[in-house]
Amino acid sequence: MSRRKVGCIDGKGRGVCLEEDRPDPGAGQVRVAVQASLISPGTELGRVKKQRERVRDDSPAVDSPPRPFGYANAGIVEAVGEGVETFRVGDRLACMGGGYALHTDCACVPQNLCAALPDSVDFETGAFAHLAATAVHAIRRAQPQFGENGMVMGLGLVGNLSSQFGQLSGCHMMGVDRLPLRLELAACTGTEAVVDGSSMDPVTEAELFAGGYGMDFGVIAFGGDGTKAFEQIAASLKRAPDTHRMGRVVIVGGAQITHGFAAALGNVDVRSAARTGPGYHDEAYEHGAGYPPVFVEWPTQRNLSECLRAIAASRLQVAPLITHRFPLEQVGEAVDLLVETPERALGVILEPS
Missing domain, CATH: 3.90.180.10 (Medium-chain alcohol dehydrogenases, catalytic domain)
Incomplete structure (x- = not known):
């Protein structure tokens, strides 16, 4: 053999x-x-x-x-x-x-x-394609709307691609990282604003970036302790007249977070983005079974194909x-x-x- x-x-x-x-x-x-x-x-x-x-x-x-x-x-x-x-x-x-x-x-x-x-x-x-599908699934979980403001904490590969997909969805994206190389690559691939988290305050920069509207959503795209990043996103989200924050936070990296909920957090949706979309880790699907597209619009293979189309274009x-x-x-x-x-x-x- x-x-x-x-x-x-x-x-x-x-x-x-x-x-x-x-x-x-x-x-x-x-x-x-x-x-x-x-x-x-x-x-x-x-x-x-x-x-x-x-x-x-x-x-x-x-x-x-x-x-x-x-x-x-x-x-x-x-x-x-x-x-x-x-x-x-x-x-x-x-x-x-x-x-x-x-x-x-x-x-x-x-x-x-x-x-x-x-x-x-x-x-x-x-x-x-795999990491791009991971990123596009995370952005789908954020449910972006044209013209919204979003921020990505962590500009590794998935973070960078998540920011790009946010931009492609018509959103204004701000990326935060501590490594100059990652900040440089995010800027050259289309992220509107990059923030050096080692020397700048992401909350202050988010307020300036969003022009008084506040952030609509944030993505945490790194592993380890993500509590500080979560708190910074929460503090950057748009605030209602009753002082409660509103928006969405998507966690796509392997971060662990400790935070209070209810009144301590406000009306914030916290969402997990698992892998590349429906189908991955379903052995039957992986090997050829299909999901009804009317009910499952974005399974893993379709996400892969759409990411490749975006790369080709x-x-x-x-x-x-x-x-x-x-x-x-x-x-x-x-x-x-x-x-x-x-x-x-x-x-x-x-x-x-």
């Missing part, structure tokens, strides 16, 4: 490239010759820093076996499993899904976690977010870059040789 290369995270939090048997596609799956994969710094590497800290503390947990990682790639179909009718050998696809769309040179992915690449979209930009800007490229075999260097010096990198592409 032929072999494939797979990027893994070992028990010490290091990226390593290993070999294993090349898989065959199961029913409802396609096997893709991967041409590019995108590392998601937050979700994929969130635990790596803690793993590295345990190494320094001589914890016995560092002996855990390497685990494959990755969930966003793009490539060319080289085989199809039973029941796959939409895609054929030779098709160019964007693929997603934890445990499926790995950092590898060969991936077996359920058919409904794939979408055809438009002719003008290359593999590198196509690999952004140059309405969604993802190429500027690519800061580094590494051969798959150098996955360790890519992980080190993102974990140890996050101020230097954002979109990191792995390319199989």
